[in-house]
Amino acid sequence: MLNKNTPISKGVDWLTVMLFFSLALFGLLCIFSVEYKTTDGLMQSILGFKKEYSKQFFFLIASTVVAMFILLTDSKFFTATANLGYAAGILLIISTFIIGKEVGGSKSWISLGFMNIQPVEVCKIFTSLALAKYFSMPDTDFRKSRSQLIAAAIAFAPAILSVLQKEPGAAIVYFSFGIAFYREGLPALYLILFFSLTVLIIASIVVPPNVLFIALTIIAAIFIYLYKRKIKRNKNVLFIIVGVWLLSVGVQKFMVPALFEKVLKPHQVVRIFATFGIDDYKFKNAERTAEIQKEFGKLGTTKKKPGEKVESYNVKQSKIAIGSGGFWGKGFLQGTQTRGDFVPAQNTDFIFSSVGESFGFIGCMVLMLLYFGLMMRIVIIAERQRSTFSRVYAYCVAGILFFHVALNVCMTLGLAPSPGITLPLLSYGGSSLLTFTILIFILIKLDADRQMVLR
Numbered sequence: 001m002l003n004k005n006t007p008i009s010k011g012v013d014w015l016t017v018m019l020f021f022s023l024a025l026f027g028l029l030c031i032f033s034v035e036y037k038t039t040d041g042l043m044q045s046i047l048g049f050k051k052e053y054s055k056q057f058f059f060l061i062a063s064t065v066v067a068m069f070i071l072l073t074d075s076k077f078f079t080a081t082a083n084l085g086y087a088a089g090i091l092l093i094i095s096t097f098i099i100g101k102e103v104g105g106s107k108s109w110i111s112l113g114f115m116n117i118q119p120v121e122v123c124k125i126f127t128s129l130a131l132a133k134y135f136s137m138p139d140t141d142f143r144k145s146r147s148q149l150i151a152a153a154i155a156f157a158p159a160i161l162s163v164l165q166k167e168p169g170a171a172i173v174y175f176s177f178g179i180a181f182y183r184e185g186l187p188a189l190y191l192i193l194f195f196s197l198t199v200l201i202i203a204s205i206v207v208p209p210n211v212l213f214i215a216l217t218i219i220a221a222i223f224i225y226l227y228k229r230k231i232k233r234n235k236n237v238l239f240i241i242v243g244v245w246l247l248s249v250g251v252q253k254f255m256v257p258a259l260f261e262k263v264l265k266p267h268q269v270v271r272i273f274a275t276f277g278i279d280d281y282k283f284k285n286a287e288r289t290a291e292i293q294k295e296f297g298k299l300g301t302t303k304k305k306p307g308e309k310v311e312s313y314n315v316k317q318s319k320i321a322i323g324s325g326g327f328w329g330k331g332f333l334q335g336t337q338t339r340g341d342f343v344p345a346q347n348t349d350f351i352f353s354s355v356g357e358s359f360g361f362i363g364c365m366v367l368m369l370l371y372f373g374l375m376m377r378i379v380i381i382a383e384r385q386r387s388t389f390s391r392v393y394a395y396c397v398a399g400i401l402f403f404h405v406a407l408n409v410c411m412t413l414g415l416a417p418s419p420g421i422t423l424p425l426l427s428y429g430g431s432s433l434l435t436f437t438i439l440i441f442i443l444i445k446l447d448a449d450r451q452m453v454l455r
Helices: 014-035 042-047 052-071 076-080 082-099 119-135 145-164 168-183 188-206 209-226 228-233 236-263 266-275 286-298 313-324 351-383 388-412 430-448
Strands: 101-103 106-111
Touching (some): 014 351, 014 430, 052 430, 076 119, 082 106, 082 119, 082 145, 119 145, 119 168, 119 388, 188 209, 188 236, 209 236, 228 236, 313 351, 313 388, 351 388, 351 430, 388 430
């Protein structure tokens, strides 16, 4: 539905557009610096669609065309088709179980010939629009449990399908919608519970099982002692404390072991263990233990000296590349680690390492400031909307960007497991670039029409 009567530039937030293209061009520069060889003919290689920087250049042109098309589209089109798009996105994810292409051990991609798309990534667009649509409905009251459960079902249905595809890394990003939920009135207690669960899962990995069980029991006993007067007046307090203790022990004793033994693939388990410096985890299933130990060797996981932290080859090479850049960096086309192909996936998941090596600490800071500026601008845009639909959608986009940037950068620095998450607008890939282009430019279009109340 094209709006032919409205100029494409009317109401456009040009600062957001500038930040978008600054990051996209920065990414193209990084991909070029890693892959370009002096023996390559510059123009021939750029126009040849054979090198990754050449493909990314054309992907950027295609994304620009898509962005212009979005700006010419009537904003009401996005509200009218939000639920239909979400249903199509879910069906697209389900279709991968039948016609999906296996990439990196996960059958979660669909080949289009000239590029591959990962439906669970594209579905972030449809999920954001569907959530915005639901929150903008007159009968939605997010203070009620029913509305909260429906919103959670919309947000996490694609994530559950992603886990069934054995692609939990892509599913993690769907937790970013919690930021929009919190803005719309989700009680802080839910966030506290989520972070508490995260801490408990990490503790279940790094702390010996019996020690953690004793610690949880002591904590429960302390709470019973502190609330003994309230317990005398109201036995429900005791039931709550005991219930939380039982739930915590259940997570430690059953959920976490089941996650590592039955849900996660061996290489994913190794990435998590390597992050926490663990290389001697023993499973009840001897075959599973052997698989994990084999994967440690296959992925190049290294441990030089007794007591030294174990870390994967990918992360180690990434840290070497970033550290070698120093304060100012080695310079454009001067990197040795990234240009020498020592860093695996250096154009995609680990592209931040090329920024650190070529442009140093200064380059990394400039990049982070660009991301911070873009996310803050999106929040400002969100808060000036008259429409609930536009505001919720804006916070969904901000949350997705934040999760991608935070997880990817922490991954390349060895501060988080490697979930296979791209760095927005920088990492190579037409699917990723197009997804973020659509996400951001739908927001720009909604903001341009912010005087309308959209439902």
